[in-house]
Amino acid sequence: MSKQVSLTPMMQQYLSIKEQHKDAVLFFRLGDFYEMFNDDALEVSKLLNLTLTQRVGSPMCGIPYHASRIYIARLLRAGKKIAICEQVSDVVPGELTERKITEIITPGTATGEDFLEQGQNNYLAAVSCTPKEITQDGVTDIFIGFAYLDVSTGEFFATSFPRASFDEQFRKELGHIQPREILIQMSLAESVPTLKVLCSEYPHMLQNLYPDWHFSAATAEKRLCACFGTETLKSFAITAASPELPPAGLLLQYLDQTTGAALTHITGIKVYRDRDFVIIDDATRKNLELLQNLHDSTDAFTLFETVNHTKTAMGARLLRQWLYQPLRTAGEIKTRLDKTAALYRKEKELAAVRTILADVLDIHRLTGRVAMQRAHGKDLLAIKQSLKACIELAKLSKTKKLFFLQLPEGDFRNMEQLYTILDRSIAEDCPIAVSDGGLIKPGWSEKLDELRSTLDNANKLLESYLEQERTQSGIKSLKIKYNRLSGYFLEITRGSLKTAEIPEHFIKRRSLTTADRFTTEALSQLEAKLNDAGENIITCEKELFLAVQAEVFDRIELLHLLAKEVGELDVLQSFAHTAVLHAWVQPEFSDSGIMDIREGRHPVVETHLPSGEFVPNSIVLSSAADPAIPAFALITGPNMAGKSTFLRQTALITLLAQVGSFVPAEKAVLTPVDCIFCRVGASDNLARGESTFLVEMTETAYILRNASAHSLVIMDEIGRGTSTGDGLSIARAVSEYLLHTIGAKTLFATHYHELAKLVHPRLKTLCLDVLESEGKIVFLKKVIEGIAAHSYGIHVAELAGLPQPVIQRATELLSAAIPDNSVSSSAAAAQDYTVPEKKKAAPEQNLFTDEELIINEMLSVNTDETTPIEALQMISRWKNTLLNA
Ligand code: ADP
Ligand code: MG
Numbered sequence: 001m002s003k004q005v006s007l008t009p010m011m012q013q014y015l016s017i018k019e020q021h022k023d024a025v026l027f028f029r030l031g032d033f034y035e036m037f038n039d040d041a042l043e044v045s046k047l048l049n050l051t052l053t054q055r056v057g058s059p060m061c062g063i064p065y066h067a068s069r070i071y072i073a074r075l076l077r078a079g080k081k082i083a084i085c086e087q088v089s090d091v092v093p094g095e096l097t098e099r100k101i102t103e104i105i106t107p108g109t110a111t112g113e114d115f116l117e118q119g120q121n122n123y124l125a126a127v128s129c130t131p132k133e134i135t136q137d138g139v140t141d142i143f144i145g146f147a148y149l150d151v152s153t154g155e156f157f158a159t160s161f162p163r164a165s166f167d168e169q170f171r172k173e174l175g176h177i178q179p180r181e182i183l184i185q186m187s188l189a190e191s192v193p194t195l196k197v198l199c200s201e202y203p204h205m206l207q208n209l210y211p212d213w214h215f216s217a218a219t220a221e222k223r224l225c226a227c228f229g230t231e232t233l234k235s236f237a238i239t240a241a242s243p244e245l246p247p248a249g250l251l252l253q254y255l256d257q258t259t260g261a262a263l264t265h266i267t268g269i270k271v272y273r274d275r276d277f278v279i280i281d282d283a284t285r286k287n288l289e290l291l292q293n294l295h296d297s298t299d300a301f302t303l304f305e306t307v308n309h310t311k312t313a314m315g316a317r318l319l320r321q322w323l324y325q326p327l328r329t330a331g332e333i334k335t336r337l338d339k340t341a342a343l344y345r346k347e348k349e350l351a352a353v354r355t356i357l358a359d360v361l362d363i364h365r366l367t368g369r370v371a372m373q374r375a376h377g378k379d380l381l382a383i384k385q386s387l388k389a390c391i392e393l394a395k396l397s398k399t400k401k402l403f404f405l406q407l408p409e410g411d412f413r414n415m416e417q418l419y420t421i422l423d424r425s426i427a428e429d430c431p432i433a434v435s436d437g438g439l440i441k442p443g444w445s446e447k448l449d450e451l452r453s454t455l456d457n458a459n460k461l462l463e464s465y466l467e468q469e470r471t472q473s474g475i476k477s478l479k480i481k482y483n484r485l486s487g488y489f490l491e492i493t494r495g496s497l498k499t500a501e502i503p504e505h506f507i508k509r510r511s512l513t514t515a516d517r518f519t520t521e522a523l524s525q526l527e528a529k530l531n532d533a534g535e536n537i538i539t540c541e542k543e544l545f546l547a548v549q550a551e552v553f554d555r556i557e558l559l560h561l562l563a564k565e566v567g568e569l570d571v572l573q574s575f576a577h578t579a580v581l582h583a584w585v586q587p588e589f590s591d592s593g594i595m596d597i598r599e600g601r602h603p604v605v606e607t608h609l610p611s612g613e614f615v616p617n618s619i620v621l622s623s624a625a626d627p628a629i630p631a632f633a634l635i636t637g638p639n640m641a642g643k644s645t646f647l648r649q650t651a652l653i654t655l656l657a658q659v660g661s662f663v664p665a666e667k668a669v670l671t672p673v674d675c676i677f678c679r680v681g682a683s684d685n686l687a688r689g690e691s692t693f694l695v696e697m698t699e700t701a702y703i704l705r706n707a708s709a710h711s712l713v714i715m716d717e718i719g720r721g722t723s724t725g726d727g728l729s730i731a732r733a734v735s736e737y738l739l740h741t742i743g744a745k746t747l748f749a750t751h752y753h754e755l756a757k758l759v760h761p762r763l764k765t766l767c768l769d770v771l772e773s774e775g776k777i778v779f780l781k782k783v784i785e786g787i788a789a790h791s792y793g794i795h796v797a798e799l800a801g802l803p804q805p806v807i808q809r810a811t812e813l814l815s816a817a818i819p820d821n822s823v824s825s826s827a828a829a830a831q832d833y834t835v836p837e838k839k840k841a842a843p844e845q846n847l848f849t850d851e852e853l854i855i856n857e858m859l860s861v862n863t864d865e866t867t868p869i870e871a872l873q874m875i876s877r878w879k880n881t882l883l884n885a
Pocket of ligand 2: 643644645716
């Protein structure tokens with residue numbers, strides 16, 4: 001059989017519809033199933049673990065219609081687009097049923113509750129570039145516009161940046177918002193090859209390429225104005241030349257095409273610049289494990305997990321946003337901190353707020369569904385419950401003189417009104433489908449009540465009619481039954497038929513083995529009456545429901561305001577609760593340039609250790625020209641001494657303070673920072689296809705270009721990814737540059753002890769205390785001034801089971817190379833490592849002696865991963881070097 005012949009009319013219909021939706025998985029309705037064919041079937045059967053079958057030579061798989069939402073949710077999570085094709089004409093045997101695409105569901109545009117993650121935003125993003133160079137903030141370049149929105153909540157954002165910094169900025173934005181789907185300008189993808197590489201880091205993000213003409217500024221302006229109901233976009237800081245305009249416009253057009261719903265809940269767009277918030281670039285985001293850990297990308301052991309005691313989905317989403325967008329100015333920070341403090345101080349009220357908040361549902365997404373006319377009765381009940389809680393919160397705030405939900409009298413009344421409307425109208429046990437009936441409460445509409453009583457009466461009529469026929473015919477077993485196909489009928493069982501005399505006005509409908517079925521004229525009339533009443537009730541309920549929904553929609557601005565206020569309150573109470581729980585303190589802010597953290601703790605590590613086991617540590621740094629306080633702390637200490645923890649806790653305390661949270665310390669006096677950079681040497685990043693050392697250096701270069709005296713720089717073992725000589729030289733040069741040219745507050749941890757010999761008035765050396773007794777070592781996790789005496793590498797090597805001769809030889813070498821371990825006492829050595837005040841023209845050659853390099857290599861050997869053979873080879877290489885020296 002040739003392929004041509006095997007194509008049934010239905011398959012032809014399938015192929016022609018599929019042709020128009022090549023980029024989507026086509027759900028083709030066939031009776032009670034959605035079927036997928038060909039490549040769709042092959043892919044989806046694998047993704048969803050479905051049985052693959054054949055239909056006239058085509059691979060096929062299917063899912064039951066009633067369970068489709070679960071499967072759709074899973075496909076969306078895998079980054080798939082789904083086109084739903086329904087049967088739109090009645091099914092007539094032997095004829096081809098008409099079918100049409102009724103809905104396109106994509107990961108970035110889905111709004112169904114089962115398709116979304118509760119406490120997370122669901123972003124759809126778009127990126128494009130300006131057609132020619134423009135000048136913005138003094139920079140002339142092609143500019144990249146990046147816009148994103150969450151259609152389920154109506155939140156809409158956009159930003160722009162010069163093409164020269166595309167890689168860092170685009171990576172940062174993607175990392176922060178993790179869109180589910182992105183619309184990409186085709187020519188941008190072609191001219192900037194890294195775009196595809198960066199997107200490929202998010203394999204479940206659906207990518208759609210669009211030709212340039214889709215990014216028209218004029219069309220975009222019209223579409224945005226229409227959506228926001230404004231004449232211009234001036235109030236959103238958007239002009240016709242803004243790079244943000246075209247991608248923002250395309251997002252709305254894309255929603256028009258896919259959802260086809262009204263977007264009235266999208267009432268504005270927030271354009272931001274990098275400088276509006278503390279800059280946290282992608283590497284920093286990852287290294288500090290703010291929202292996702294490095295291990296499995298979940299939120300276990302993250303800062304988010306520690307501070308997230310939010311009670312609402314809005315709060316959880318806002319907390320995620322805030323952690324990536326710490327505030328920059330002392331004024332803004334203080335305002336937020338004062339609110340946290342107000343809740344912190346009133347423990348009783350805090351507890352009350354938390355209890356009430358637990359009753360507030362996702363007002364943002366609920367109103368989104370109302371605006372898109374996709375809400376059902378249960379959604380309105382959820383809004384009602386949330387309103388009740390908001391009214392309680394507002395009352396509490398008023399009587400206890402708190403800061404939240406201070407609504408104008410009119411808004412408050414409006415809120416109560418809406419609550420009353422919803423309370424009186426929507427039945428508590430309402431069904432999801434309007435056609436099931438029972439959506440509206442009795443007493444809400446006279447008309448509906450009347451219709452319902454007609455139906456009730458009709459039922460009574462039916463009963464009395466049956467009674468009448470029973471007495472007249474004398475057939476006691478006579479029953480009135482109903483089924484969907486034939487409606488109401490009278491039934492006489494076989495047994496009774498033998499003895500009974502069938503009345504003349506009984507019209508026989510069917511004869512079954514067990515009984516005969518009849519109808520009568522009177523019964524048909526009754527039935528018509530009943531049907532009418534039923535239908536009228538459904539129609540009436542539908543109308544009433546739409547009217548109630550319109551009441552909600554009329555107050556959408558108020559509901560948005562409530563959603564925003566409740567979200568903020570939730571995050572602030574979460575901060576206050578965390579502070580109570582873990583004994584955190586309110587940080588103070590000044591503009592002195594000083595960062596003074598007394599007895600600080602790591603917010604995450606501490607909470608995962610038994611109480612009291614975490615060793616607190618202090619740090620004072622200043623970026624002001626005041627020479628009395630250094631800007632740069634160089635921290636040495638053996639592996640496992642606690643260096644990395646100390647570094648990160650300093651960054652996390654700074655970040656927490658600038659988002660308005662209390663901090664884990666005894667006291668913290670801070671100056672706002674503009675950027676937080678955190679780099680970790682030798683981090684594996686094979687996914688990006690770059691060597692680890694290249695990544696390390698690229699990331700370091702980025703800091704050196706972008707950090708200022710107001711930044712906080714955390715460098716953990718930078719220079720580890722290369723040979724000792726290179727690594728040490730780079731670490732030193734980077735340190736010098738940070739000290740001289742940038743002057744940022746820096747914490748620099750290193751296992752290169754030589755580096756600790758750097759001398760500079762703005763530099764202080766710290767190390768981690770180690771207790772040595774009877775050949776055993778204990779890491780005290782305490783930061784003290786000075787330089788680590790040993791790296792204890794040989795000690796650790798011995799514990800790891802390196803052969804004794806190797807250990808002995810290493811010990812010999814070590815003592816030969818460093819006769820006096822307290823390096824700082826050696827004046828000559830100090831001289832050698834003193835950093836001149838002016839920048840050096842070129843690095844010196846032979847910065848370190850062979851002995852020093854060998855010792856360094858020895859100390860950085862990972863003994864866990866070294867085989868005895870490798871160890872011997874290393875020793876022989878060292879021997880050669882020393883003999884040839
Ligand atoms: P390093 O970077 O010096 O190798 P880490 O910072 O990775 O050391 O810490 C090593 C281990 O010690 C970690 O498992 C951490 O949980 C624990 N630790 C670090 N600092 C402290 C501290 N201040 N108090 C208690 N335990 C700590
Ligand atoms: Mg470390």
